[in-house]
Amino acid sequence: MPELPEVETVCRTIAPHVIGRRVLAVTVRERRLRKPISADFASRLTGRTIHAVARRAKYVLLDVGDGLRWAVHLGMSGRFCVGDPPPDLPHVHVLVELDGGVRLYFRDPRRFGLMLLSESEADLGELGVEPLGEDFSAELLWSLSRRHRRVSVKTLLMDGRLIVGVGNIYANEALHHAGIRPGRRCAKLTRADTVRLADAVRFVLERAIASRGSSLLDYRDADGNAGEFQRMLHVYERDGAACRTCATPIRRQVIGGRGTFYCPRCQR
Ligand SMILES: [Zn+2]
Numbered sequence: 332m333p334e335l336p337e338v339e340t341v342c343r344t345i346a347p348h349v350i351g352r353r354v355l356a357v358t359v360r361e362r363r364l365r366k367p368i369s370a371d372f373a374s375r376l377t378g379r380t381i382h383a384v385a386r387r388a389k390y391v392l393l394d395v396g397d398g399l400r401w402a403v404h405l406g407m408s409g410r411f412c413v414g415d416p417p418p419d420l421p422h423v424h425v426l427v428e429l430d431g432g433v434r435l436y437f438r439d440p441r442r443f444g445l446m447l448l449s450e451s452e453a454d455l456g457e458l459g460v461e462p463l464g465e466d467f468s469a470e471l472l473w474s475l476s477r478r479h480r481r482v483s484v485k486t487l488l489m490d491g492r493l494i495v496g497v498g499n500i501y502a503n504e505a506l507h508h509a510g511i512r513p514g515r516r517c518a519k520l521t522r523a524d525t526v527r528l529a530d531a532v533r534f535v536l537e538r539a540i541a542s543r544g545s546s547l548l549d550y551r552d553a554d555g556n557a558g559e560f561q562r563m564l565h566v567y568e569r570d571g572a573a574c575r576t577c578a579t580p581i582r583r584q585v586i587g588g589r590g591t592f593y594c595p596r597c598q599r
Contacts, residue, residue: 332406332407332408332498333389333405333409334389334496334497334498334500334501334539335386335388335389335462335463335495335496335497335498335501335536336501336536336539336540337405338386338389338390338391338405338496339386339540340540340543341391341405341411342384342385342386342391344413345384345391345411345413345435346383346384348413348433349381349384349393349413349429349433349435350381350382350383350384351380351381351382352380352381352429352430352431352433353378353379353380353381353429353430354376354377354378354379354380354381354395354427354428354429355377355428355429355430356377356427356428357372357373357376357377357425357426357427357428358373358425358426358427359372359373359424359425360423360424360425360426361424361425361442362424363442364406364424364439364442364443364444364445364446365404365406365442365443365444365445366445366447368424368425368446368447369447369448372446372447372448375399375448376395376401376427376448379395379396379399379401380395380396381393381394381395381401381429382394382395382396387452387455387458387461387495388455388458388459388461388491388495388496389404389405389495389496390402390403390404390445390455391403391404391405391411392449395448398450398451399448399449399450400448400449400450401446401447401448401449402445402446402447402448402449402454402455403437403444403445403446404444404445404446405439405444406439406441406442406443406444406445407441407443407444408439408440408441408443408444409437409438409439409443409444410437410438410439411435411436411437412435412436412437412438413433413434413435414434414436415434415436416436416438420438421440422438422439422440422442423436423437423438424437424438424439424442424446425437425446457491457492458491458492458495459490459491459492459493459494459495460493460494460495461495461496462494462495462496462497462532462533462536463533463536463537467494467529467532467533468529469522469525469526469528469529469530470525471529472520472525472528472529473520473522473525475487475493475494475517476517476518476520476525477517479493479517480516480517480518481516481517481518482516482517483513483514483515483516483517483586483587484506484511484512484513484514484515484516484517484520484528485502485503485506485513485514485586485587485591486586486587487517488502488505488506488528488532489502489587489589494532496536497532497536499567499589499590500564500567501532501535501536501539503566503567503591503592503593504535504564504565504566504567505528505531505532505534505535505536506528506531506593506598507565507566507592507593507594507597507598508531508534508535508565509524509527509528509530509531510527510597510598510599511524511527511528511598511599512593512598512599513584513586513591513592513593513598514584514586514591515599538563542563566581566592566593566594567592568590568592569581569592570582570583570592574594574596574597576594576597577594577596577597579594579595579596579597581593581594582594582595
């Protein structure tokens with residue numbers, strides 16, 4: 332599933348191709364995504380100019396003027412690509428033609444993605460703090476951990492209503508980097524833990540963005556390149572393999588229904 336670094340990579344990849352371009356034509360082949368694409372989507376988007384590309388949580392947001400944003404969510408299996416899809420490629424649901432001969436397409440075999448024109452952030456659901464933004468800090472983690480004392484620290488990190496975009500891969504990796512057991516209750520976090528954890532979350536996300544996102548689970552960025560990050564994983568899906576720090580076998584448990592991986596020696 333595309334996570335924050337992958338979505339950030341898509342934004343950075345498409346931005347130079349689309350900024351300043353006008354939308355000439357929009358073809359919606361399949362409306363039935365997680366929520367249906369609205370019937371007037373194509374007519375409202377056509378003729379507008381793309382002024383900027385930004386990411387909020389796991390949405391790609393294209394500013395198309397008048398306070399309107401073309402919002403794209405990749406869901407479980409979505410790709411938002413520059414260029415023409417290969418002929419007969421299945422699951423291409425939306426095609427967009429821009430001036431200057433630029434084309435975009437949205438492909439999503441599992442159709443958990445979203446495509447909409449958003450007039451305000453409220454259209455995107457309840458979104459927490461950006462982990463790479465100014466509001467994310469040890470102080471924030473400390474106050475969240477006091478308000479959610481009974482949940483595990485991993486569950487807290489992955490609650491998108493509190494902090495957006497820290498999915499399962501990066502929650503596992505950040506907790507390893509910070510030396511904290513994923514199942515530890517928030518009540519047992521110290522201030523020093525929250526300082527290490529805030530640094531670790533930023534570190535793993537920034538490193539993943541620098542290596543163009545993970546290519547786990549069939550992810551490709553908008554130019555079709557696989558990410559390099561999976562080669563840098565320390566715990567995620569490495570159960571039974573030696574910890575890269577201390578050689579102790581990595582363990583797996585299930586927290587909140589998600590596979591959770593940690594080193595029993597490095598993480599306390
Ligand atoms: Zn270890």
